Each structure stands twice: as C-alpha cells, then as structure tokens.
Amino acid sequence: MEKIRSIEQLDGLRDRLGLKQGAVTRSLTFCAGTGCRAYGSMDVVEAFRKELKKRGLSRKVAVKTTGCHGFCERGPMVLISPEGIFYEQVAGKDVPEIVEKTILNHEVIDRLLYKDPKTGEPVPKEADIPFYRLQNRLLLGENLLIDPTSIEDYIARGGYRALAKALKQMRPEQIIDEVERSGLRGRGGGGFPTGRKWRSCREAEGEIKYVICNADEGDPGAYMDRSLLEGNPHMILEGMIIGAYAIGAQQGYIYVRNEYPLAVDHASQALKAARRHGFLGEDILGSGFTFDVKITRGGGAFVCGESTALMASLEGRPGEPRAKYVHTVDRGLFDMPTNLNNVESWANIPRIVLDGADSFAKLGTKGSKGTKIFSLVGKINNTGLVEVPMGMRLREIIFDIGGGIPDGKRFKAVQTGGPSGGCLPEERLDLRVDFDELAAAGSMMGSGGMIVMDEDNCMVDVARYFVTFLEEESCGKCTPCREGLRRMKEILTDICEGRGQKDAVEQLERLGRAMKAASLCELGRTAANPVLTTIRYFRDEYEAHITKKKCPAFVCRKLVHYSINPKKCVGCQACARACPAHCISGGKKKVHVIDQDRCIHCGSCFDACKFDAVKRK
Amino acid sequence: MATQTVNRILRRYGNDPTDIIAILQDVQQAYRYLPRDVMETLSARLDIPLSRIYHLATFFRAFSLEPRGKHELQVCLGTACHVRGAPRILEALERRLKIKAGQTTSDLEITLETVNCVGACALGPVVVVDGNARGKLNPQRAERLLEPILPEAAPKRSKAKRPPAKAKRSGAPGKKKAPARKAKKKSTVGKAASSAAARPARAGKKVVAGKRAGKRTAKKAKR
Incomplete structure (x- = not known):
C-alpha cells in the first residue's frame, strides 16, 4: 500500500472505494460487538456465509460484521440493506429462511421483527424502532456502517x-x-x-x-x-x-x-x-x-x-x-x-x-454541548447504548428510548455516573441530563453509565455495593479514602445485617463530608456520593433497616425470613430440591416446613415455588 | 525452558523497564501466575528492585502470586449484574466448588474470580468461562456452566457417558498434590501479603515440575 501524501490522493482513494462499495447492491450487516458475540452472533454470521455460498450468492450479497449497534437487548441482530430491514434475536436455524424469503424474494419475515411493546405491531425497518428513532447517533451511528478492522470502510465514509x-x-x-x-x-x-x-x-x-x-x-x-x-x-x-x-x-x-x-x-x-x-x-x-x-x-x-x-x-x-x-x-x-x-x-x-x-x-444545553452516549442497563427493557443530545430528560431516556421497566415493575431509582455518581429517585425523572444539572442533584455525569433500578432493589444494598467496590479499588495512599471507605462499609454492612446503630446515618454523613474535603483524588472525593444520595432520597429505607430491622425490597438476606404457607403448599418438593442447605422437610404431597435454624436465607425456595406458597417477610 | 519464555517476552518489549506491567501481563498469561523466580529474573534483567515488581504484582488485579486453575470462571459483579442478582450466582458457584472468590480448586482445575464489569450488561448476570461470556444466568444455570469443565459437576446420570480417558487425566496428577496445596492455601489466604510472597512461589515450582513429570509419563504411555 502506497502511503497517502496529499488531500487529492485521499479523495481519489475514497472515490475508488466508494465506487467499489456502491457496486454491491445488497448487504447483510451483523453486530459483532462483545455483547452480541456472547449471544453467538459469530455462529450466525458463519451460517449465513455458508448458506450464501451454497446458493451461489457470495458475490452478490456482502456480509459485514461491525462493532456494537447499541441495541444489546435484542442480539444477535442483522440489518439487511438497502431495504433497512432489521431482524432481532436471529439464530442459526433462521438463516435458510432469511436467505430464501428476504434476500431472494424480498419478503419480510414477521416473526423476526422487533415488536412495538405498546401496540404489539411489528416494526420492519430499523429506523422506525423507537429505540433508534429517538436518538441522535452521531458517533454510534457510524458503528453500523463500518467494519472496524477495515480502514477502507472508514476512509470510504469520509x-x-x-x-x-x-x-x-x-x-x-x-x-x-x-x-x-x-x-x-x-x-x-x-x-x-x-x-x-x-x-x-x-x-x-x-x-x-x-x-x-x-x-x-x-x-x-x-x-x-x-x-x-x-x-x-x-x-x-x-x-x-x-x-x-x-x-x-x-x-x-x-x-x-x-x-x-x-x-x-x-x-x-x-x-x-x-x-x-x-x-x-x-x-x-x-x-x-x-x-x-x-x-x-x-x-x-x-x-x-x-x-x-x-x-x-x-x-x-x-x-x-x-x-x-x-x-x-x-x-x-x-x-x-x-x-x-x-x-x-x-x-x-x-x-x-x-x-x-x-x-x-447546535445540539445540547447552555453549558453542555453535543451528544452524549449513555449505557442504559439494569432493570430496563431495552438495555443498550443510547446517544442523545445533552439536555434530554431522564424520563425520555428511560421510558421512551429504554422502553421502561420489565415485568410491569415500578421504577425506583436511576444511578448515574458509576461508583462516583449518585442515585436519583422518581421525583427527579424530569431532570435534563447535562453536566451541571446532574451535579446539582448530587450525582454526576461520570462516563455515562445509567443503571436503572426497580422496586426489587434495595437502596442500602446498592450503597453498600458501591462502597465495597470502592473500598477494594481504593489505592490506599491517602487516609480519608482508605479508612473512610472501610468504616462506611462496616456501617453499611451492619445496617444490612440488622445491627445498624441509631446514629448510623449521621455517622455516614459525617464520614462522607470528611472524605469529600480531604481525599487526594477524585476517587476519594466522590466516593461518598452513592451513600449520600441514597440517604438524601431514600432515607426511609435506611430507617426501615435500622429501626424495624426490615429490608423493604427483600434483598438484605439477614433481614428476610422465609416460611411456607401450609394452605398453599401442594407438596411438590420443588423448594426442597432447590434448597442448597437441605433444610426443607416434608415428603411428597405433604406440607413442607423450613427449618429456620439452618435456613441460609438464600431465596432459592421462593424462586422455585410455582404455587406462591413460600412467603417472605 | 522457563528462561526461554521470559527471554521471548522481554524481547517483545525491547527490555524496556517502563513496559514492566505489560511484561508481567505476558508472564501471567504464560504461567497463569507470577512465579517468584521469574520476578527475580525480571528484577535483575530490567534493573527494577524486586520490591517494586512485588508492589505491582500485588497492586493490580490482573496478577496472581499463586497458580491459577486451568479454567477460569469470572463472575461479573458490575452494577448491572449486581442489580440483576449476580451475588446469588457467586454464592451458588462458591457453594458448588467449595472455594471462595479469588481461590482455586485444590486440583488446580478451576479458579473462581470476580470482575467489575465485562461490558455485556444486556446479558446480565454474566459469567465469563475461559474467555467466553455466558449471560442471562440464574444460580441453577450458572452451576450448569460447570458441567463441561468439571467432570464431577455433571449430573449423575451422564457420568457413564464421559470418556474414561478424560476422567483419568483430571484425577491422577492433580489429586496427589491436592491435600498439600489445600493446606498451604488455607494458611496464606487472607494473611498479610508479605507472608504470602515466598510460599506460593515455592508451590509454583513444584507445580511446574509436576506438570513436566506428567507430560513425560504421558509420552511414555504413548510409546
């Protein structure tokens, strides 16, 4: 390859590449990002290559693997151009049908289309799917068009x-x-x-x-x-x-x-x-x-x-x-x-x-310009990467693009900014997302993680999770961060296990203030954010753990007790088989009983019971 | 043999001491841990104090001073996986393998680890088995991941189907060492890092030797 020395040479190369790529009339684009690979997208790609070869279509239909498309929830996916048809959750067995119907006969296979969750109507084109339609994908959009291992693709795109x-x-x-x-x-x-x-x-x-x-x-x-x-x-x-x-x-x-x-x-x-x-x-x-x-x-x-x-x-x-x-x-x-x-x-x-x-x-708010990519994960229907202009409301991102919370559960909080950020409650959903608004709400933009939580998540447990994470990751060079996080973890663990002291919340706040003021780097200075914001917005959950010794979301194991309702138990033994501690007794078709002394509170029986007989409180 | 590998790695980085982290990463990959003698060699060849190499080796998560297992199970504990129940998956695997996160089974077959995020959040909770992410798990499904890599984890009925050769391999060389290693690990786990430094290295040597011996006997058997 000759080195490019001038703008004219680059333009010439781009034109040649453009012509070459323009000659291909049909193409299949696959997401081959880490997420879709884990779903087995590369096997699907291989199946397509074989099928096309078998039918002598290898030269007519281009197969392209690209980076992450962002709609990770629906992988493995294929985009058929020029029609723009989008098939989701494609498996190897669907391949012959797609080639036969869609590629050769231009038919759309309804079964593989994305269905609008509100209307149930299939959406044939990628551009019409709400997840994509409501975004402004200046950066991520390029991912769909480029084979990341091909510099030619990138040059052809300008x-x-x-x-x-x-x-x-x-x-x-x-x-x-x-x-x-x-x-x-x-x-x-x-x-x-x-x-x-x-x-x-x-x-x-x-x-x-x-x-x-x-x-x-x-x-x-x-x-x-x-x-x-x-x-x-x-x-x-x-x-x-x-x-x-x-x-x-x-x-x-x-x-x-x-x-x-x-x-x-x-x-x-x-x-x-x-x-x-x-x-x-x-x-x-x-x-x-x-x-x-x-x-x-x-x-x-x-x-x-x-x-x-x-x-x-x-x-x-x-x-x-x-x-x-x-x-x-x-x-x-x-x-x-x-x-x-x-x-x-x-x-x-x-x-x-x-x-x-x-x-x-042109895009964005007064203090924050352009678009920002967020990773919308956790308890959300459309897990994936979304790119939106700065200033979009949290509610739009979570409910319109993200499709809301799965299984009809209730939204509880969204955590932005990773371990240095904070948790924002439902009242804050109309916040316009940019650097300054998030900071004013006690959270931060961070690198753009958005973790959605529903009613089944315990906010004290989430705070403990982040503090545990940071305590492990703190380099230990400065004392406020090293010791502050350790003490915070102890206090939060005590709260989660029912040993919380009456003044635990005040202690946490005091520690948080000291860490913010005295830590060496941003890790320590922001480490208390998850704790301080959960206290600020979910103080009642802390109170329930400390005074009532209850975890309202049934997450903190030591505070959850399982028992079997004899009226509902049919004696199917599903719970006894699932119990890793082997502490459920009762024979076939007999009412089962949990031995509370040996119970490890793991919740396996609750998950296993199909008759709603296992109670937790 | 050992020095050859180290030489090759050092050449790759042109003996540049600022590349020490990358060099240690390659050593970790080649040996599945950082043997004491290799760290000493690196210290001498790159003119870096051994204490500093040790500082690096204990600072970064990617390094291990004890041999890791043949198979690596990494349970993702990223936030997305956490809110979808990753802790229960870790517990299930710990119970099943009878080891804690960060430890290796006594037969050196499986290492159980936690990672902060593998970025496959749509699939959460995720466990990475030997580099392949497996997602949408619950505790039962996670335990099933062990079947192909842990012969004894297979359900009883399929035991007969397993080829006898495989069972032999996983049983014979590992088992002899097992009790000794287990005892050793118990004594080092959780202790101050400094006391752990010497011992794993020695244990490592033994393992390397044992491996070679195993190969030799295998060759003999072939003949």
Whole structure:
C-alpha cells in the first residue's frame, strides 16, 4: 500500500472505494460487538456465509460484521440493506429462511421483527424502532456502517478527511480555537472544557509532549468507550492525531482495559493500518508532522482511570494518583506536558474539525454541548447504548428510548455516573441530563453509565455495593479514602445485617463530608456520593433497616425470613430440591416446613415455588 | 525452558523497564501466575528492585502470586449484574466448588474470580468461562456452566457417558498434590501479603515440575 501524501490522493482513494462499495447492491450487516458475540452472533454470521455460498450468492450479497449497534437487548441482530430491514434475536436455524424469503424474494419475515411493546405491531425497518428513532447517533451511528478492522470502510465514509483538513489547511491554534468554541467538555466524567485543556498543554513548556486516550473504562455498567474503540477505532485515532498536531505532541498512548480483548485487538489493527497508509509515523500526509501511538493494557485497577494514576502505570509504576498541585498538562507522563482525554472526547474531534464548531454546538444545553452516549442497563427493557443530545430528560431516556421497566415493575431509582455518581429517585425523572444539572442533584455525569433500578432493589444494598467496590479499588495512599471507605462499609454492612446503630446515618454523613474535603483524588472525593444520595432520597429505607430491622425490597438476606404457607403448599418438593442447605422437610404431597435454624436465607425456595406458597417477610 | 519464555517476552518489549506491567501481563498469561523466580529474573534483567515488581504484582488485579486453575470462571459483579442478582450466582458457584472468590480448586482445575464489569450488561448476570461470556444466568444455570469443565459437576446420570480417558487425566496428577496445596492455601489466604510472597512461589515450582513429570509419563504411555 502506497502511503497517502496529499488531500487529492485521499479523495481519489475514497472515490475508488466508494465506487467499489456502491457496486454491491445488497448487504447483510451483523453486530459483532462483545455483547452480541456472547449471544453467538459469530455462529450466525458463519451460517449465513455458508448458506450464501451454497446458493451461489457470495458475490452478490456482502456480509459485514461491525462493532456494537447499541441495541444489546435484542442480539444477535442483522440489518439487511438497502431495504433497512432489521431482524432481532436471529439464530442459526433462521438463516435458510432469511436467505430464501428476504434476500431472494424480498419478503419480510414477521416473526423476526422487533415488536412495538405498546401496540404489539411489528416494526420492519430499523429506523422506525423507537429505540433508534429517538436518538441522535452521531458517533454510534457510524458503528453500523463500518467494519472496524477495515480502514477502507472508514476512509470510504469520509474518514481521515478531518485530519487532512487539519494538517493542510489549519494552524494548530485554529484547531484549538475551533474545539474551544464547540464547547466540548471531557466525556470521561470531569467535564473539563477540552479546548482549554489543549491550549494549556500547547502553551506548556517541554521538549516532548504526549497525548493519551483514556480507555480504562472502569465504571461498572458503562461500556460506551469499549463500543467506540471496538466499533470505530479509526475515529478515535484520527481525533488523537489531530489533537497531537494541535498540541504539538510526538507520542500518543491508548490505555485500554485488559478486560476488553476485542477493543485491544481492533485498536492494534487500526494502528497498523494507519501506519501503512501514512496517517501515523513520520511526515504524516506530507505535512512534516510526526506522531505515533502505542497501546497499553491496563492491569485491572479502577483507580487507573484517574489521570495521574494512569500516567504512573504507563511509566511502569503502581497506579497511585498524586495531588494535582501541578497539572498534568504541565507535568504529566515522564514529567512532560501531557494531554489526556477520554475515548468519547477524542471521537468527537474529527466531526468538530470537519463540520465546524457551530454544527457541534447546535445540539445540547447552555453549558453542555453535543451528544452524549449513555449505557442504559439494569432493570430496563431495552438495555443498550443510547446517544442523545445533552439536555434530554431522564424520563425520555428511560421510558421512551429504554422502553421502561420489565415485568410491569415500578421504577425506583436511576444511578448515574458509576461508583462516583449518585442515585436519583422518581421525583427527579424530569431532570435534563447535562453536566451541571446532574451535579446539582448530587450525582454526576461520570462516563455515562445509567443503571436503572426497580422496586426489587434495595437502596442500602446498592450503597453498600458501591462502597465495597470502592473500598477494594481504593489505592490506599491517602487516609480519608482508605479508612473512610472501610468504616462506611462496616456501617453499611451492619445496617444490612440488622445491627445498624441509631446514629448510623449521621455517622455516614459525617464520614462522607470528611472524605469529600480531604481525599487526594477524585476517587476519594466522590466516593461518598452513592451513600449520600441514597440517604438524601431514600432515607426511609435506611430507617426501615435500622429501626424495624426490615429490608423493604427483600434483598438484605439477614433481614428476610422465609416460611411456607401450609394452605398453599401442594407438596411438590420443588423448594426442597432447590434448597442448597437441605433444610426443607416434608415428603411428597405433604406440607413442607423450613427449618429456620439452618435456613441460609438464600431465596432459592421462593424462586422455585410455582404455587406462591413460600412467603417472605 | 522457563528462561526461554521470559527471554521471548522481554524481547517483545525491547527490555524496556517502563513496559514492566505489560511484561508481567505476558508472564501471567504464560504461567497463569507470577512465579517468584521469574520476578527475580525480571528484577535483575530490567534493573527494577524486586520490591517494586512485588508492589505491582500485588497492586493490580490482573496478577496472581499463586497458580491459577486451568479454567477460569469470572463472575461479573458490575452494577448491572449486581442489580440483576449476580451475588446469588457467586454464592451458588462458591457453594458448588467449595472455594471462595479469588481461590482455586485444590486440583488446580478451576479458579473462581470476580470482575467489575465485562461490558455485556444486556446479558446480565454474566459469567465469563475461559474467555467466553455466558449471560442471562440464574444460580441453577450458572452451576450448569460447570458441567463441561468439571467432570464431577455433571449430573449423575451422564457420568457413564464421559470418556474414561478424560476422567483419568483430571484425577491422577492433580489429586496427589491436592491435600498439600489445600493446606498451604488455607494458611496464606487472607494473611498479610508479605507472608504470602515466598510460599506460593515455592508451590509454583513444584507445580511446574509436576506438570513436566506428567507430560513425560504421558509420552511414555504413548510409546
């Protein structure tokens, strides 16, 4: 492959690729993100390839595997172009039928279509499904169109045009002005204005400068960064190269979680392809600018998402944060000026450079511009990744796009911002989601995780979950975070197990305030948020645990007691078989009894009983 | 043999000490843990104090100072999985395997771990079995995941169907060591990390030796 040296050469290549791709009239697009692969999507793809080959259609119908489409609930899925037909939960056995009916005879198979839950009507086209229709998928939408392992696909979609524009037609300062004017704020959680960060780093003194892409997506329940890096690695890479040029950096790093093997693989392939085409390396596009990127895998520590900890671990040291009296843009990696941005922030850059700051700033609220990707997970019908303009109401995201709560249960809370964020109750559903509104409500944007909880979730247990998580992940360098979390965990465990003291809530609040004031890094400073917000909005649940020794949601095991209603028990023995402690007695067709002394409160009998005979209280 | 592997890994990173974490990751992958002698070699070759390598080895979740099992079960405890009942799945697996999260069965067959999030939240609760995510689990279904990797976990009726060769392999070499290792683990688990440092390494050597011996006998048998 000849290296590309000029804009004309890039345009020529794109036109040739466009013609080639335009010649294919029909194509099948499969989601091959981590989620759909776990559903077995690759087996379905293989089945399609075989079936098409058998019928001699291999040349006429293109089969494309792409990154995550976002609608993870419905995988494995296939999108048939040009009609735009969307089939969900496709299995290997459906393949011959799809080829026969839809590909050859243009018939739609109703059985495989998405059904509108409200009307029950099948929706044939992907674009009409409410989950997709109500979003604004500027970044994620590209995932559907691109094979992440093919740089040609990316170039054909107009990829690297922004880089060419930046290198050939813009001065570094102009790029920074544009990014600053767009109002882009860091998507990793902090929400710091990206343009301002770039400017400080450009102005900082240092022979060598670095840019880093933070793909150490540690927030449990958030996976938008993975999906972007997995599904469209060149977009992130292009953003990084533009950023490096604007800042004056020579070396870049992508720090990615080791738990994301597919993202590591796709990003590595992207780097190689970009070097082959001359987008990385020396004299990029004939501009004289030299830059390269290296991938580093994380070691599985949540705290490494923090910028100074991440840099320490890049240097081969344990990922412990340092106090930021001196900013990393002045002295970061190897004591050199370093600019770190999150995956999603980098992904927004090519669009801003190409279409201009105004087109980006059109969307969003006063203080938060553009779109944001959220991972909508937990007790929600349409689990998946959603990209919406900043300022959309929580209610719209959860109920209109997300399709509400499964099994007709009642919504209880939504947790935003991962372990550093907070839980928001039903009264707050009309909140417009942006950096400032969420912070005002006691939560935060974080990287964009949205975990929906229903009436079966106990908020004290959720607070304990986050505190346990953070206590394990705290690096232990500063005392408020290390000891504060440990004490909080003890207090919350006591509450969950029925030993809660009367002043436990006040103790938690006092600890939370101290941690917020005195911790070294953001992990510690925000660690109390899940506890403080659950106290703020769900104080009654804490009271029930402490004074009544009851868990209203029947989650905290030590506070739940199971017994069998003799009037309803038919003696089917299902509960006795399910009981791991073997503490249910009673023979066939006889009323069963739970031995309370040996009961481990696991709830297996409650789940197993089909006659509603097992009571819990 | 051992040094060859280490040499290969070091060459891959051009003996660069700043790549120590990546090097340790590769060592972990090759040996399924970080043997003490390998850490000593790395310390000498990269001119990094052993204490710092040990600091890294205990800081990051990805590293283990004790040999991990042939099969790895990772129970996702991400928030989405948690609210959908992941803790009960972990409990069920702990009960079934008679080990706690973070431990390995005494025959070195299975390691049970927890992970913070694998990003397959739509499938929650998720367990990753040897790199393959399995989702939409409940405690019963999770226990069934063990069937292919743990011969004794299979329901009784299917026992007869299992090929005898497989049963032999999983039984013979592992069982002899089992009691000794179990005792050792009990003494180290939960103790201060420093005391755990030396012992697992020694145990590791034994395991490597045992493995080789096993291979030799297998070859002999073939002849």
